[in-house]
Amino acid sequence: AARKAYRASIIHSIGDPAEVGLEASYEYYEDGLLVVTDGQIESLGDAAVLLAHLPEGTEVIEYPDALLTPGFIDTHIHYPQTGMIASYGEQLLDWLNNYTFPAENAFRDPAHAAEVAGVFLDELLRNGTTTALVFGTVHKQSVDAFFGAAQQRNLRMIAGKVLMDRNAPDYLTDTAESGYNDSRELIERWHGKGRLHYAVTPRFAPTSSNEQLAAAGQLLQEYEGLYMHTHLSENRDEVEWVKSLFPQCDGYLDVYDHFNLLGERSVFAHGIHLCDDECKRLSETGSAIAFCPTSNLFLGSGLFNLPKMEQHRVRVGLGTDVGAGTSFSILQTLNEAYKVMQLQGAKLNPFKSLYLATLGGARALRLDDRIGSFANGNDADFVVLDYNATPLMRYRMAQAKTLDEKLFVLMMLGDDRTVRETFAAGESVHRRD
Ligand code: GUN
Numbered sequence: 001a002a003r004k005a006y007r008a009s010i011i012h013s014i015g016d017p018a019e020v021g022l023e024a025s026y027e028y029y030e031d032g033l034l035v036v037t038d039g040q041i042e043s044l045g046d047a048a049v050l051l052a053h054l055p056e057g058t059e060v061i062e063y064p065d066a067l068l069t070p071g072f073i074d075t076h077i078h079y080p081q082t083g084m085i086a087s088y089g090e091q092l093l094d095w096l097n098n099y100t101f102p103a104e105n106a107f108r109d110p111a112h113a114a115e116v117a118g119v120f121l122d123e124l125l126r127n128g129t130t131t132a133l134v135f136g137t138v139h140k141q142s143v144d145a146f147f148g149a150a151q152q153r154n155l156r157m158i159a160g161k162v163l164m165d166r167n168a169p170d171y172l173t174d175t176a177e178s179g180y181n182d183s184r185e186l187i188e189r190w191h192g193k194g195r196l197h198y199a200v201t202p203r204f205a206p207t208s209s210n211e212q213l214a215a216a217g218q219l220l221q222e223y224e225g226l227y228m229h230t231h232l233s234e235n236r237d238e239v240e241w242v243k244s245l246f247p248q249c250d251g252y253l254d255v256y257d258h259f260n261l262l263g264e265r266s267v268f269a270h271g272i273h274l275c276d277d278e279c280k281r282l283s284e285t286g287s288a289i290a291f292c293p294t295s296n297l298f299l300g301s302g303l304f305n306l307p308k309m310e311q312h313r314v315r316v317g318l319g320t321d322v323g324a325g326t327s328f329s330i331l332q333t334l335n336e337a338y339k340v341m342q343l344q345g346a347k348l349n350p351f352k353s354l355y356l357a358t359l360g361g362a363r364a365l366r367l368d369d370r371i372g373s374f375a376n377g378n379d380a381d382f383v384v385l386d387y388n389a390t391p392l393m394r395y396r397m398a399q400a401k402t403l404d405e406k407l408f409v410l411m412m413l414g415d416d417r418t419v420r421e422t423f424a425a426g427e428s429v430h431r432r433d
């Protein structure tokens with residue numbers, strides 16, 4: 001067997017602090033060893049103990065002054081918006097019309113799509129993100145390009161073609177029928193192939209007709225293990241618009257519910273302006289929310305109420321939501337999440353942050369039997385975080401005495417420079433410098 005061992009300080013989440021308490025939510029080895037065989041986790045423990053049992057000749061790679069964690073999980077991002085990140089001045093609906101739709105039009109060209117898919121995946125890996133739930137564009141070739149690039153790098157990725165048949169420019173719409181047929185074709189080609197999964201992806205309620213939302217529900221019925229990925233309750237004008245477009249429904253979430261789009265593999269981005277009944281319905285259907293703080297602040301959408309989701313036991317993962325989000329870095333996303341909580345008089349503990357970035361994301365995506373922690377047999381997707389990444393980080397770390405303090409500093413000061421190396425299925429896929 002192809003076996004390698006990695007020696008560093010190692011931490012991983014094993015439970016949600018909101019459910020099991022902080023102390024029981026993680027395992028930490030100050031001088032740890034992660035043993036990887038054939039792309040999977042073979043064992044994790046104290047280096048002093050495990051080194052004695054390693055087969056003769058096993059290569060041991062050492063990372064001093066570093067913290068090894070599971071790869072980060074981004075539960076909501078748009079790869080076609082890579083080139084329009086940081087577009088000035090608008091809130092959601094004008095931002096879509098003025099910047100987003102024109103940028104997405106370019107993905108009718110497969111060569112452009114392939115180029116951006118490569119740039120995008122390399123940027124994710126530079127930031128330590130090894131799995132993401134990803135929007136394509138309305139063009140099926142955008143998804144072929146994305147999955148092709150993900151397959152080349154052997155990454156666990158979920159993506160889908162946007163369904164959008166109204167309230168968008170003519171150059172960027174499909175029909176209920178063509179959207180259904182194109183999705184089927186992509187599902188047959190990619191879903192369950194290696195580490196790839198397909199997500200049925202209606203953009204959001206305003207851009208799909210009743211017929212198209214019904215077709216999305218039909219796809220979910222016809223295939224095993226498909227995801228459903230869309231936006232929900234992000235912006236107040238959007239929420240009002242949905243109410244006027246679907247007067248027969250009882251609010252925004254009920255539109256999706258009406259077309260059978262809620263469920264254990266359904267992930268809704270944002271969910272900022274939800275009432276208690278909507279949270280309850282998300283919880284009882286096992287649906288998940290992607291918390292996207294940099295995007296919510298950038299577009300002025302509002303403040304996500306994480307404690308409310310915990311009370312209702314709704315699964316939550318973190319999303320960057322690039323290009324409305326302003327960073328590919330899950331560390332930077334945690335920095336902004338912390339501030340969003342502060343503005344609401346709440347705290348985001350660093351162990352909860354670690355959970356959201358890894359195991360919590362894996363649970364939101366129902367992939368916690370493969371990724372998000374170092375359980376034996378899991379995919380060996382992990383990152384090496386550098387405590388000395390920058391002069392300021394080094395200086396601040398020298399003052400940090402406890403593990404939670406060090407973690408917190410990583411999350412507040414960290415970004416792509418913090419990620420020394422990224423591994424996917426046991427192979428190095430990014431190395432800094
Ligand atoms: N709602 C519908 N489409 C989008 C999008 O592309 N980005 C964000 N942030 N919200 C949306």
Ligand code: FE
Nearest residue numbers: 078231269321
């Ligand atoms: Fe989004």
